[in-house]
Amino acid sequence: MSRYSAAEIEAKWQQAWDKAGIFTAKRSADKPKYYVLEMFPYPSGRIHMGHVRNYTMGDVIARYKLATGHNVLHPMGWDAFGMPAENAAMASGGHPKDWTYGNIADMRGQMKPLGLSIDWSREFATCDPEYYGQQQALFLDMLEAGLVYRKNAVVNWDPVDMTVLANEQVIDGKGWRSGAVVERRELTQWFFKISDMAEELLDALDGLENWPAKVRLMQENWIGKSRGLQFAFTRTDGTDPIEVYTTRPDTLMGASFVGISPDHPIAKALEADNPQVAEFVAECRKGGTTEEAIETGEKLGFDTGIRVKHPLDPSWELPVWIANFILMDYGTGAIFGCPAHDQRDFDFATKYGLPIKPTFEPVEGGAGLKEAFTPTKAEKVRYIAGFAGKEVQTGEEAVNAAVDKAEAEGWGRGVTKFRLRDWGLSRQRYWGCPIPVVHCADCGVVPEKKENLPVLLPYDEGGKPIDFSIPGNPLDRHPTWRDCTCPTCGKPARRETDTMDTFVDSSWYYARFTAPHADTPTVAEEAEYWMNVDQYIGGIEHAILHLLYSRFFARAMQITGHLPKKAIEPFDALFTQGMVTHEIYQTRDANDRPVYHLPEEVESGKLKATGEAVEIIPSAKMSKSKKNVVDPVSIISQFGADTARWFVLSDSPPERDVEWTAAGAEAAFKHLSRVYRLAAEIDVEAPATDDDSALLREMHKCIHDVTGGVESFGFNAAIAKLYAFTNTLAKSKAGGAAKRQAALVLAQLMAPMTPHLSEEIWTLLKGEGLIATAAWPTPDAAMLIDDTITLPIQVNGKRRAEISVPKDMDKAEVEKAALAVEAVQKALDGAAPKKVIVVPGRIVNVVA
RNA sequence: GCGGGCGUGAUGGAAUGGUAGACAUAUCGGACUUAAAAUCCGAAGGGCUUUGUCCCGUGUGGGUUCGAGUCCCACCGCCCGUACCA
Numbered sequence: 025m026s027r028y029s030a031a032e033i034e035a036k037w038q039q040a041w042d043k044a045g046i047f048t049a050k051r052s053a054d055k056p057k058y059y060v061l062e063m064f065p066y067p068s069g070r071i072h073m074g075h076v077r078n079y080t081m082g083d084v085i086a087r088y089k090l091a092t093g094h095n096v097l098h099p100m101g102w103d104a105f106g107m108p109a110e111n112a113a114m115a116s117g118g119h120p121k122d123w124t125y126g127n128i129a130d131m132r133g134q135m136k137p138l139g140l141s142i143d144w145s146r147e148f149a150t151c152d153p154e155y156y157g158q159q160q161a162l163f164l165d166m167l168e169a170g171l172v173y174r175k176n177a178v179v180n181w182d183p184v185d186m187t188v189l190a191n192e193q194v195i196d197g198k199g200w201r202s203g204a205v206v207e208r209r210e211l212t213q214w215f216f217k218i219s220d221m222a223e224e225l226l227d228a229l230d231g232l233e234n235w236p237a238k239v240r241l242m243q244e245n246w247i248g249k250s251r252g253l254q255f256a257f258t259r260t261d262g263t264d265p266i267e268v269y270t271t272r273p274d275t276l277m278g279a280s281f282v283g284i285s286p287d288h289p290i291a292k293a294l295e296a297d298n299p300q301v302a303e304f305v306a307e308c309r310k311g312g313t314t315e316e317a318i319e320t321g322e323k324l325g326f327d328t329g330i331r332v333k334h335p336l337d338p339s340w341e342l343p344v345w346i347a348n349f350i351l352m353d354y355g356t357g358a359i360f361g362c363p364a365h366d367q368r369d370f371d372f373a374t375k376y377g378l379p380i381k382p383t384f385e386p387v388e389g390g391a392g393l394k395e396a397f398t399p400t401k402a403e404k405v406r407y408i409a410g411f412a413g414k415e416v417q418t419g420e421e422a423v424n425a426a427v428d429k430a431e432a433e434g435w436g437r438g439v440t441k442f443r444l445r446d447w448g449l450s451r452q453r454y455w456g457c458p459i460p461v462v463h464c465a466d467c468g469v470v471p472e473k474k475e476n477l478p479v480l481l482p483y484d485e486g487g488k489p490i491d492f493s494i495p496g497n498p499l500d501r502h503p504t505w506r507d508c509t510c511p512t513c514g515k516p517a518r519r520e521t522d523t524m525d526t527f528v529d530s531s532w533y534y535a536r537f538t539a540p541h542a543d544t545p546t547v548a549e550e551a552e553y554w555m556n557v558d559q560y561i562g563g564i565e566h567a568i569l570h571l572l573y574s575r576f577f578a579r580a581m582q583i584t585g586h587l588p589k590k591a592i593e594p595f596d597a598l599f600t601q602g603m604v605t606h607e608i609y610q611t612r613d614a615n616d617r618p619v620y621h622l623p624e625e626v627e628s629g630k631l632k633a634t635g636e637a638v639e640i641i642p643s644a645k646m647s648k649s650k651k652n653v654v655d656p657v658s659i660i661s662q663f664g665a666d667t668a669r670w671f672v673l674s675d676s677p678p679e680r681d682v683e684w685t686a687a688g689a690e691a692a693f694k695h696l697s698r699v700y701r702l703a704a705e706i707d708v709e710a711p712a713t714d715d716d717s718a719l720l721r722e723m724h725k726c727i728h729d730v731t732g733g734v735e736s737f738g739f740n741a742a743i744a745k746l747y748a749f750t751n752t753l754a755k756s757k758a759g760g761a762a763k764r765q766a767a768l769v770l771a772q773l774m775a776p777m778t779p780h781l782s783e784e785i786w787t788l789l790k791g792e793g794l795i796a797t798a799a800w801p802t803p804d805a806a807m808l809i810d811d812t813i814t815l816p817i818q819v820n821g822k823r824r825a826e827i828s829v830p831k832d833m834d835k836a837e838v839e840k841a842a843l844a845v846e847a848v849q850k851a852l853d854g855a856a857p858k859k860v861i862v863v864p865g866r867i868v869n870v871v872a
Numbered sequence: 873g874c875g876g877g878c879g880u881g882a883u884g885g886a887a888u889g890g891u892a893g894a895c896a897u898a899u900c901g902g903a904c905u906u907a908a909a910a911u912c913c914g915a916a917g918g919g920c921u922u923u924g925u926c927c928c929g930u931g932u933g934g935g936u937u938c939g940a941g942u943c944c945c946a947c948c949g950c951c952c953g954u955a956c957c958a
Contacts, residue, residue, distance in 0.1 A: 066958050106958065179956075190956040238876055242953075245875050315954050319873040349873090353955095368873080444955090451956065526958070565952060567876075572955095603951090645951090675884045675896070681951085683884060687897055695896090698911090741886070744895035751895095754912095816891040821939040823891050825925065847925065861938055867890040871938050 028700035030664020030693075034780040038139050046090070046797055047141045049097040051553050058094035059554050060086045061534055063562030063570075064101045067149070068108065069127035071134045073604035073646060073684055074563075076656045077672040081601055081739065082561050083140045084673070084776040088734050090141065091775070091800040097554050099537040100135075100142045102128050102149035105156075105456045106526045107190060113492035120455040120492070121483065124151055134657050138665045139779055141796070146540045150529035151455070155536065157478025158545040159528065160460040164471050165584035167461075171217050174469065177448050178287070180312050181209035185495035188452045197311035201495070208309045210287075213450035214459060214522070218576045222247050222442040225575055234597035236679075239567045246568050248443025253427050254356065255436030257282055257332035260341060266290065266332060269355035269441060273430065274422035275362040277409035278383040280373055282332055282344045283325070283359050287352035290344075294328060301326065301346070308348040315351075323372050324348040335435050347372065353445050363396065370396040383409040387416055447573065449525040454481070454490070454498045456523030464510035464517040473511045479519070497521060530570055531577035534560075534594055535587055546586045555591040564600040564679075571598070599737055602681040604672065606652040608641035620651035623686065624658075646684070654684050663693040666778035670696060673739040673777055695747070696781055699774070702754055703767045703785040710760035719758040722749060723766045724807035730773040731800070739777070746774060764789050769801050817842045818869040819851040827868075835862045842868040 041047060051057070062082040065075055079100075086098040102124075109120035128149055148155050166172050180189040184202035188211070193200045218225075226247045229240045253273035256265035266282060284291055286308040294301040304326040311317050325345045334340035342360070349368060350359060363373035364382040373380050382397065384405040399405055401419035408414065410422055417425075430436030450459065458479040460472040472479055482505040484490060490498045499505060499521040510517040532545070538554040539547035562570075578594040581587040587594075609621040611631070621631060621638060630637055646653045659668045671692040676682035726749040733742025753766050768789050775782035775795050786795035810831060815838065817825045825847040829838055839860045842848060852872055859871040 063958095068958095103958070108957080188956075191954095192957045194956095236877095242876050246954085248875095313956080316873075319954085321873095447955080453956090525956070527955095530958085563952090563958095564877080565958085568953060569955065570958085677885080680878080680885090685884080685897075688884075691897060694910095701911095740884095741895085744886070747895050814891085818890080818939070821890095821937095823925080826891070859938065861890090863890060867939085869890075869938055 028697040028781070030666060030696075030780070031661075033784045034137065034139060034665055037780045037783045038136070040783070040794065041139075041141070041796060044794060044797075046794065047096075047098065047143050048145060049099070049143045049554075050095055051550075052095055055093055055095045057097065057554060058086075058089040058559075059097040059557045060089065060559045061099065061537070061557045061561070063560070063566060064103050064530070064533060065131065066106060066108070067102045067104055067124055067127040067131055069130050071131055071656050073654055073656055073672065075135070076138065076668055077604055077678075077682065078561060078563075078601055079135070079138065079140055080669045080672055080777070081599070081678055081737075082559075083138075083142075083669075083779075084734060084739060085559050085561075086141045087776040087779060087796060088800065090796065091772075091798065093799070096141070097146075097537070098140075098142055099146040099540070100140075100144065101147055101533060101537065101540075102131075102151075103526065103530050103533075104128065104149035104151040105523075105529055107453065107455070109455045110453060110492060117493075119483065119489065121151070121481075124149070124455075137660050138656075138669065141779075146537055148536070148540050150457075150526075150533065153478045153480055154541065155533075156457040156529070158536070158542075159457050159524070159532070160472070160477050160479060161474055162532065162545050162581065162584065162586065163460060163524070163528075164474060164477075165586070166216070166580050167471055169580070169584050171220075171580050171583070172214060173217065174212055174214055175446075176210045177213045177215075178208045178313050179211050179213075179452075181207045182495070183207055187495040187497075191312060191314050194312035194314075194317075197317065205310050206312055208311070208313055211450075211452075213448045216447040216449055216576065216580070218447045218573070219442060219444055221576060221579055222249070222444045224579070225444075225572065226442075228575070228593060232593060232595075232598070235595075236598065236600055239564075239571065239598060239600065242567045243572055246444065246572065249440065250443070251423075251427075251438060251440050252355075253423075253430055253436050254439040255335060255430060257335065257342070257360070260331040260333060264290075266344065266358050267356040268358045268360055269439065270360060272362065272365065272419070272423065273426035273436070274407070274410055274419060275365045275383045276334075276336065276360065276426065278362040278364045278381045279334065279342060279360040280363055280369075280379040280381060281361045282342050283347040283350050283361050283372075284328075284344060285350040285352040285357040286346055286348055288346075288350075288357045290328070290330070291346045294346075301328070304346065308346070318349060318351070321348070323368065323375065325372060325376050327376075335430075343378075345376070354443060355441060365396055365398055367396040367398060381409065383407060384422075447525075447527075447576070449528055450522040451525055452497045452500070452521075453523055454492070456526060457529065458499070459520045459522050459524055461520045462508055462510055462517045463520065464513065464515065466515060467510055467512040467517075470510055470512050470517070476511070499523070527569060527573050528577075531573045532581060534574070535578070535581060535591070544586075545581070548588070551586075551591065552588050555588065555594065557595045559597045559599065560595040561599045561601060563603070567600065571595070599678070601678050602676065603645045604684055605644055605681050606646050606654060606684045608644060608650050608652040609638040610641060611636055611638055620649075622651045623654055645681075659689060663689060664696075664780070666696055666781045667693040670743070670778050674743045675740060677740050678737050695750070696778060698754075699750055699770065700781060700785065702750065703771065703788055706760060706763045706767055706789070708760040708764045708789070710763070712759035712761060713757055715756055715758040716762040719752065719756045719762050719766050721807050722752045723769050724803040726773065727769060727801050727803040728808055731803070734776060742773075743777070746770070749773075771795060772798060772801055813865060815842070815865075816867050817845060817848055818867065819848060820872055821869060824848055824851050831865065835864065838862050838864075838868060842870065 060082050062078050086096050090096045104124050109124045112123050113120050180194050182189050182199035182202050182204055184204040189199055194206050197206055199206055226249055229243055250271045252269055252271040254269045256267050258265045286305045295305045325347045328344045330344040331341045361369040363369040363380040384407045387404055387406050404416055404418050406416050427438040460479045462470045464470050486503045506519045508517055508519050534557050535546050539550040578591055582592055609626045610618045613619050625632055626638055671689050726745055729745040730742045768791055771782040771785040782795050812828050813831050814826050814828050816823050825845045827841055839862055857870045861869040
């Protein structure tokens with residue numbers, strides 16, 4: 025073959041790898057194991073460039089680890105339950121199961137040409153009964169272990185469609201289909217007791233050294249451990265006191281009202297017999313359940329008429345307001361408002377004419393409050409109404425003093441609370457894992473027997489296809505599926521019709537990959553060998569929920585005997601990669617509304633079809649609605665998988681977004697063609713020359729740099745080195761043996777990124793066996809060090825000259841040499857230097 | 873609103889607190905060619921009455937340091953998450 029033909033060589037080498045079975049994960053005592061996992065995809069039906077980037081990164085690691093002598097586990101599966109399948113069935117008929125498995129087949133077909141080193145024998149989908157049946161077994165074990173319980177929780181209720189909506193189905197507080205204003209309504213739901221592990225999940229973050237600091241910080245803030253004061257306001261009418269929790273008890277003398285959640289028992293009691301309260305509370309319940317909607321919505325309040333006494337001054341009465349921004353889920357569902365030191369309270373007080381009384385002010389300069397004064401607890405402030413002392417102290421000190429005083433006087437106690445709430449897992453939907461419990465009139469809620477698992481999803485209803493166009497949960501209205509017998513007493517009973525949150529499915533799949541087809545959730549021997557995941561790779565959007573839930577599940581699975589103790593933190597190292605973005609091309613229709621165009625419809629700023637100029641909007645995440653998508657399948661057919669792989673790794677650091685450009689893809693292809701040509705044109709018989717050692721020296725530097733780049737996720741930097749080394753090789757006048765060696769090493773260093781091309785070059789230059797299993801090259805340390813180095817010389821931090829010195833010249837000599845330079849003398853202008861800083865091997869700075 | 877992150881040439885980006893702009897794209901010039909494509913070679917942050925190892929320059933404004941793209945503070949813009957999208 026004379027030219028680089030990706031289509032030909034890629035199919036050939038994929039078959040060769042398959043035949044050799046080199047990607048099938050095997051346990052053996054003679055090698056260390058390495059488990060690399062990318063977050064598994066949702067089977068939408070099409071792979072996109074984000075997938076290509078994610079799986080290519082994992083593949084680079086997997087192939088590198090294979091070449092460095094590891095037993096590698098690199099599996100793939102499908103996060104296959106979830107709403108889109110039901111939405112598709114709703115929109116265009118069909119069955120979620122058929123849609124999902126069809127999509128999986130399509131995506132697998134699109135993914136395989138990428139040449140990923142995946143052990144496909146371990147593939148599964150979370151909607152396989154084999155998988156979700158084991159998930160039901162896990163659920164029952166967790167129920168038995170006391171990690172699951174039922175309580176009420178609020179959901180988005182669409183009063184027209186009479187159905188529960190997901191947050192994304194609530195748009196501006198209205199149902200996406202009905203357009204009706206959504207209400208917050210309570211339902212009895214199943215919960216995982218993740219809050220029991222709040223402290224442990226927080227403390228263990230410290231041990232996750234190979235996780236991005238930002239992810240650990242986000243989880244820490246999410247768990248939200250706080251130390252505060254809990255105490256009760258006594259009511260002037262002598263009835264039940266109101267318990268409040270505050271993290272800023274030092275502001276108690278600035279209290280101007282007590283606020284309670286619309287879901288607080290007092291509010292509920294008032295609602296029952298006061299129409300005005302009922303009307304207000306109903307108003308509060310309008311709109312979605314998200315924290316964002318609640319926090320950014322208009323602050324509403326209602327004076328209940330109830331009055332309470334200030335704990336430090338019984339003659340001081342405070343009004344009790346129902347306020348829509350107070351969450352029943354956090355603290356006690358009641359607060360005291362201190363408008364001077366909380367912006368939300370400030371806005372509320374301003375709106376309703378409540379007093380604003382500062383308890384402290386800046387150390388320098390006085391008050392005059394146009395907005396709340398909210399310094400951090402670590403800052404020192406001057407207390408003017410600090411009941412614990414009129415002095416300058418930090419918020420922290422004042423808070424501690426307040427708690428101490430409250431405890432000493434017996435009216436309050438220091439309390440630690442967490443923001444983290446228990447994980448509600450019930451979903452009123454069809455396409456999910458059925459919750460394996462039974463409701464019996466006599467026995468109550470009874471777990472299904474393990475031998476009856478899996479509780480299978482019904483495909484039909486009464487011999488007819490399920491009608492997904494009707495809003496609501498088909499399981500709930502199914503004519504027969506709900507009917508069952510009570511596992512305890514054997515009488516007729518009803519199945520639970522809620523299914524599990526899809527986060528449950530993705531919270532233990534990493535463990536299942538170690539024994540994907542076992543008839544228990546895991547197999548001890550396999551889990552012991554393969555866990556933990558050595559490198560986990562996925563999007564930053566999963567920084568909190570998915571990763572926290574997975575950490576919880578690893579603990580729960582340990583408690584229930586499904587994972588070894590060492591797997592308590594399932595992911596040893598985490599890498600969060602950026603998105604693939606693309607420019608957006610738009611024109612306007614007759615009504616000036618934007619019309620989007622696919623990249624392939626546009627050429628040099630104009631529509632190919634009509635020649636109309638397009639507006640170019642800067643790069644954004646690829647999305648179907650904006651049409652700024654590039655289909656990996658068409659890129660692969662145009663340039664080959666190696667080009668796609670090379671490009672997504674090359675231009676940007678992996679943790680940042682990468683912009684896909686047609687020019688960049690073309691350039692990547694040209695470069696790979698060039699590497700192939702360079703290798704093909706080497707005359708291996710050409711005699712050795714004086715340039716051999718220089719080429720080999722560069723080769724060893726390249727081995728060193730690329731190895732370092734691959735190990736530290738510096739793929740783009742590694743590729744830059746590979747470009748540079750390719751240029752060196754192209755220009756080198758070295759002999760055939762040296763060039764052959766350099767090209768073989770180049771192919772090896774590129775192999776994790778462009779495995780097919782590398783195999784081809786390897787074969788061309790008569791390398792032994794498959795490059796995929798050839799031992800990774802190691803650099804010769806002696807070849808990495810240059811004898812002389814160039815030192816820049818700064819005067820007052822500005823670069824003025826440079827000198828060339830032997831690499832181990834001592835400091836005093838370097839200083840002497842630097843001062844002797846004419847440019848330095850000129851800059852000094854005759855004056856003696858005040859100080860000379862010599863950083864060996866780095867820089868010289870002369871301070872004038 | 874709250875929590876987290878990011879911001880460097882025309883463009884993507886490089887740079888353990890130590891020569892800002894590696895490597896690449898687009899552009900321009902040259903070689904080869906009847907011509908084009910492909911390929912190869914080269915130029916290139918901005919500025920200038922001073923072409924100088926000159927001045928300015930890493931979102932904006934301050935600070936720490938012999939030295940700041942990098943560390944600290946404030947602000948602006950964008951992105952992610954915000955518990956039922958996955």
